[in-house]
Amino acid sequence: MQQVTLTVEGMSCNHCVASVEGALKEAGATGKVDLAAGTVTVEYDESKLSLDSLKEAIEEQGYDVVS
Numbered sequence: 001m002q003q004v005t006l007t008v009e010g011m012s013c014n015h016c017v018a019s020v021e022g023a024l025k026e027a028g029a030t031g032k033v034d035l036a037a038g039t040v041t042v043e044y045d046e047s048k049l050s051l052d053s054l055k056e057a058i059e060e061q062g063y064d065v066v067s
Contacts, residue, residue, distance in 0.1 A: 002046040005039050007066040008058060019061045027057040 011020065017033040020040055024031035029044035042054055055065040 001043050003041065003043050004051060005041045006055065006058070007038060008033075008040050008063050009038065009066055010063040011035055011038060016063070020058055020063060023057040023061050024054060027054060029054055 008020065011017065011033060012035070017035060020033050021031045024040070024042060028049055029042050031043075032041045033039075034041070040058065044054060058065050
């Protein structure tokens with residue numbers, strides 16, 4: 001399993017947390033949002049998912065992945 005922390009802009013409430021974590025779960029990863037820090041820690045199987053696909057899943061929810 002690979003773990004990465006992404007900086008995500010635009011998250012401000014519990015709905016944002018649910019949207020991002022839900023999108024990652026649907027993609028096959030596990031995400032934990034830290035609203036105060038504006039980050040998402042993602043665990044995923046790099047043999048099944050790419051980092052770009054996870055970033056895309058977050059961005060499809062309307063948020064900007066900065067790093």
